[in-house]
Amino acid sequence: MQSRNFRLQRVGDINWLERNYKFQKISFSLDELVVLNASRKSKDIVDFSKVVNRLVNDVFIPVAAGGGIRSLADADLLFLNGADKVILNSPLYELPELAEDIIKKYGSQSLVACVDYKLIDTVPTIFINDGTKKLDLSISEYLKKIQLCGVGEIILNSIDQDGTGFGYDIDTISQISSLINVPLIIMGGAGNENHLKDGIELDNVSAVATANLFNFIGNGLPKAREYLINQSINLARWIDADK
Template sequence: MLKKRIIFSLLFSEGYFNLSRNFRLQRIGDINWLLNNYDFSNVSRSIDELIVLDVTKGKRDSTLFLDAVRKISEDVFIPISLGGGIRNFDDAKIFFDSGADKIIINTSLFDNSKLIDDISSVYGSQSIVAYLDIKKEQENFFLYKNNGSEKAKVKTSEFINDIADKNIGELVINSIDKDGTGMDFLYQTIDLLPFDITIPVLLSGGAGNFKHLYSALSDNRIDAVVTANLLNFVGDGLVTARKEIIGNGINLAVWN
C-alpha cells in the first residue's frame, strides 16, 4: 500500500511569499523573512513533499523565483514541485533544470493540453501534476484558470475525467471557496472524480489544524493533503500534526 503524504505549499508573488484566502493574496515576507522564521531543514522532516508556486498575476521574473527556490532547497531533501506560468516545454525545462522533481500545470491543461504529452515524453508522466482550481457556485462546480481569475469554458466532470486519463502522475483538487479559510476541506470536490481513477489524488484548500489533515487522509479516495497556511502551522505545528496523524493509525512515512 502506498503511504499517504502531507505536502506543504509556498505561494510566491513578485518577490514575496504570501498567504491566500479565496485566492486573494496577503504578503507575508521575502525569502529572508521566510528563512529567518522557518527552519526548513526541520520542517522538511514533518512533510513528504514541498510545492512552490509562482502566483504572480503580472509579468513573472523566473530568475527571482528560482533564486528563492534555490535558497529554500539548500537544506531540504524532499521532492519539490514547481509551478506557475508553464505555457510551453521550455518553461517546464527551466524548472526541471533548476531542480524540480515535478512540475505543476494549471492553465495549460485548458489552453495547451498537448503540452502534457510533450513533457511526459521526455521527463515521464510521474513528473507532471495537474492542478485543478474548483469553485462552487450555488449547487454547481466550475473550473478556473489563470490563478483563479478566469472561468474555464469546459464541463467540469467531463474535463476532470479527461485529465485523469492523460499522461499525468497526480491530480490536485483545490477548492477556491475553502482556500486559506482553515475551515476544513470541501469533500464534495472529491465526488467529482471518476470512481475508477488510478492516479494519486491530492486534496487542497481549507486545512487549518491536525484534525482536518487526519480526516482527509482517512478518506480512501485521498492520497495526500496540501496546505499552504503558513500561520496555522507555524513553529512545531507540522511536527505535532504529523506525530498525531501517525499515532492515529494513518500510513505516513516514519523517519528517525
C-alpha cells in the first residue's frame, strides 16, 4: 500500500513486491527492513507471518515486523517466520503487559515502539488504531510511559507528513527528541536524499525511514545511500557481491 496521511492506496501484492523489488538486492542499500501490516479491518497475523517469511528470504539485514500483534503468541509467530524485531503501536497503550511479556522472553532489543502523531493547533498529539483514536496523554507523557515498558527503539511517525514527500517534521522532532533515551527512528515525509540527510543529522536521531523512495523511484535508495556516504554521514558501506 502507498499511504498519504494514513489514507491507503493499493499498489500491488506480495507477488508484485517480489517481482519488482528483490530484497536480496535492495538490502545492500538498507540497514534494516520494516514491514508493517496496514490492513484497516482485521489484521490476520497468520497470513502476515507468511508474507514476512517470503520477504526475508535470503535478506541479510535485520527485519522488524508489526501490525496486528495482540498476544505473545502473535509475536512468537513473527519471530518464527524470520522477524528479528517486532513492532507494537496501539497495544503499548491498550495492552502494556504485552510489551513486558515480549521483553521478558526476547529482550528489549527485540521490541520497537511505533508512535503515530499529528499536529492539532500546533501541538503534537498521539493517535492509535491506525490514526483513528486520539489519546488524551501529552506526547511527553506517552513517550515516558512506553520507555518505562522497556522498549528497545522508538519509531516516531508523522501522520501529517506521511506520504507527502515534503520532508520530515523537523520542528517537532527537534522539540521532543531529547525526551527519548533509546534509539530513535523518524518516519513520514522523506521524498529525496536531502530529506534523509536533514533527518539523520538531527540531535538524538539514530535512523531515518522511507517508503516513497523505495516504492516509486527505481534506484532511489542506492543513490540516496551513496549520496549520504559522500556527505560523510556515518553509514555502513555494504559490499554488493554482484558488482
